[in-house]
Amino acid sequence: MITQRFLSNGFSPRIQLTLLLLVAVAILVPVLNLALPADNPFHVPTYLVALFGKYLCYALLALALDLVWGYCGILSLGHGAFFSLGGYAMGMYLMRQIGSRGVYANPILPDFMVFLNYRELPWFWLGFDHFWFAALMVMAVPGLLAFVFGWFAFRSRVTGVYLSIITQAMTYALLLAFFRNDMGFGGNNGLTDFKDIVGFPVQAQTTRATLFALSALALALGVVVTAAIVGSKYGKLMIAVRDAEPRTRFLGWRPENVKLFAFTVSAVMAGIAGALYVPQVGIINPGEFAPANSIEVVVWTAVGGRGTIIGPIIGALLVNGAKSWFTGALPELWLFALGGLFIFVTLFLPKGILGLYDQWTGHRRRIRKQEPAPLPGAEVQPAE
């Protein structure tokens, strides 16, 4: 009944279409990959399945970011951290599944621990041999970090660029930490050489196809959850906090709690995206925590159109598709293109591709201006 109330506002046709598409893709692509012979023109090659599976994870990450940035005005430059923590939690499970098939054939300790002379498994690795535990941690660890971080930050009314900068510092600190060997997460090399996931070989075609389908379904679920949140009274409150935080406070709401909820939910979504990402790319290393990665997520969201639900999905797919093409065809030009995209989108496409499309079709929806553009320097701090 609660679910029903939660979803009571119903979804717009655009979101229903997106959900339909995602479910169709989740079914069709694996079928076209597994059932058709390689020479059939409709056959989807396995490498593409893995590639698109990766994009879907990115799309979920972008959607998570959009929930806090687009709807709640929190520009997190550290969402890569939640993604990576989810990825590490999954990676730890996959490491423990290797068992005695590692190079050192230690039934308990992963190879890198044997190499670094660990005597026994560190306490925080306990339990990761169970899938259910790892799955729980995939959500709990990023969620907890976001909760604690947000609890401090929002309560102290750290807002705007200050918040952006400390989220960036957060992921940077984690980057440095995970590079350390004695953290017990494989240091520089991270976690890799996975063998099995819940008993199926990670490399197998069927496993890959299944992971793809799961990623598509996870994204669909992400869309449902986000749409439900955004459509509720709480969703209106998020937008209210984004646009006029003091007003919500003087109405008796607590903006810090509004933000904290969104931030935590978003971190959990990012963690799930990371957990689906890791078995598909076969590795997780500290490089994923790099601040640049987190900022790239912001550009996906901005390109697609923030403050919308399918915008970030479109953005993530397009930008990553372009990235794959560029890095293959014109590797030197990719950073120019990405940099140019950042500038172009902020200057000329503040509402992203989706906003442009809506404008172009004359389908003037009730999308308000993202942020009023005050006079130059309106938010400048007074000098000493």
Add this chain to the structure above:
Amino acid sequence: MQRRVQHCRQSRSLAVLPLLLAFVIAFLAPAHADEAQVRSIITKFGDAKGFPQIEAVVQELGATGDPVVARSLNALSDGVLHVRKADKQIFILEERGGLRVLDPLSGEAVADAGVARDYTKIRVNNGLRRTIRGVLGSLTLSASDPNARMRAADTLFQTPDPDAIETLDGAIAGESVPAVKMRLQQARAAAVLQSDLPDAQKEEAIALLGGMGDRAALSLLNGFAANAQGDLKSAAEGAADRINTTLAAWDMAQNVWFGLSLGSVLLLAAIGLAITFGVMGVINMAHGEMVMLGAYTTFAVQEAIRAGAPGLFDWSLLIAAPTAFLVAGAVGLAMERGIIRFLYGRPLETLLATWGVSLILQQAVRTIFGPNNREVGNPSWMSGSFELGQLAITWNRLWIVVFALAVFAVLLFVFNRTSWGLHMRAVTQNRRMAASMGIRTPWVDAFTFALGSGIAGIAGVALSQIGNVSPNLGQSYIIDSFMVVVFGGVGNLWGTLVGAMSLGVLNKFLEPYAGAVLGKILVLVLIILFIQKRPRGLFALKGRAVEA
């Protein structure tokens, strides 16, 4: 030839340096004994059987007091002194690029060398080597060059020997250079501790060593205290404690210095940001790339100097600084006019657009200069180091501290004492009012931003002296710079100074306990917590205006 000998020695023996210098002195010092007499003593090595006999010959050579014996003693210590089987004559053998046989006194090569089989090596052990060091040390105590005497005293201090006390007494009485005399007394004190002289003398020695306050004296005292009893033991322990206190103070000073040095690097990197972010409210994520441009400008200037006027190399940084200011300033100006001015009042968008600029600048530099690290040379006045008490201070670090403070002072002057600074502050505080007073606000914006960028370029010149110059250079400074500005308090240059210095010092004090990386993480976490406590930094402005 000299160099070849030097080269081959260095690879063989650890204690070469003082010996080698003694050896050089040997040529300069006047002969004390007649050469034939020395030669006859050296010949005794031919008949010496076993280490005690060899040692006796060494002592005898030392007794001549003639520096000319140094060459043969060094050769013996290095295991290259040989006896010719045929006639029991002594020679030094060198086997680099064919056999060379040298005369033990003059060091000149002998004709008809023969083959290595014709010679027997004179054996040497560590005990013997110590004796040789002692002998050589006391030998050079009478050298005419005070530096050589100082080195001899150093050697004697490091290998205290009760037998040398008498020699030392003589040397102390005859010594005229106070520093050398002091060192000789210290060497004597070290020797006294090892001797069986009366306790009173040992106490004096302890007091003397305790006054030195360095690690060498500490280990001597600790070694002595371990075996001593009664009053002497407690005296030695007391002296060791005093040294420990001194050392702790020096360690503290060392940490503070390292911290200030790191702090001035942070200050340089952050101060441009303090202008663009702190004063104008613009988040410039390409700030690090301005620093990088400055570093590459330095590289380019040096390349041009190498190609065109190598004599100017020592001036390269002085040429690079204004060039870097102009290059980075011009890029900043272009950025402000082309992008940022459309985004005023939208800090998050500015952040994203400038991040895009940073990617483009990085890739541009990568395309032009290549992806690898580039070597930027240090001019002579920035290399090397000097000692201040027990601090080793490198010139490049010192200059960077001076430079950072100078840049800070200039900026402070520009802000508080020039009409441009006044305009800048006016625009920041009340744009409309400033505009209606006839200030051209767009140009003030543009040039303020260019100033901030130019300062970042200058920072790049300095930072090229202490780290790698690569396209990623800027990325490694940007987060730290933001931390400094945010920690220090936005809109306040003094806050930036205090922020940079305190973060630098904090970092260096955490490092010994936590290690470099963990120390840095701790600092980041502390800043994150700090911002929660004081969201607007150390030197925040208070009042209604802030949140209006």
Add this chain to the structure above:
Amino acid sequence: MSKSGTILYLDGVSVAFDGFKAINNLSLVLDQGEMRAIIGPNGAGKTTMMDIITGKTRPNSGQVFFNGDVDLTKHDEADIATMGIGRKFQKPTVFESHTVEDNLVLALAGERSILSALFARRSSGESVRIDEILQTVRLTHRRDDLAADLSHGQKQWLEIGMLLAQDPKLLLVDEPVAGMTDAETEETARLLKDIARDHSVIVVEHDMHFVRELGVKVTCLHEGSVLSEGSLDHVSADPRVVEVYLGR
């Protein structure tokens, strides 16, 4: 002076920013159900006083009591708002990307927890209340328009409507008629008088014509303390008020 029977009780309140005394030993008492107009030159401390009452700024010294017994210095903005103090800002502040109706929905009194907001459904009572308020602030015809599209005066009314939806005991209204036409000003005065029938109200305003229209007791602030208090005629005849504020 007794606190009982007062809705708002300020005694000896001072607050300083970096040495500048924005409020200096201010004492002010508002009885239950009273409407009071506050006038005073710029920098007299009017907005800072509101900041103190609503918990945005903590006083350095002095007592601030609400409803006779609630010490407001011990609570934050959200607490104070739920206790029943509503505030309208000087610059109209509404949720521009929401419709007029949604603005009121977010302001409606009720549970303020995140979970309740997530699963909230509008009750019929709430719908009725929203209709009433829309009627009161004359915005029924703009119910489904975005707040961003309202005129300046309409935004002011919407904000007052949001205050009403909050169902407060005390309303603090900062310059409600700034930038309004004469007709709108009169309309607003009527609206506020309506509201004052079952609420306590403090109105800060520069517009003397409007203050006269309200016809209530007036307090003139100057340099952070009360300069003069009484009927408008009494206050405007006070030579000190003429000196600092009204001009000769």
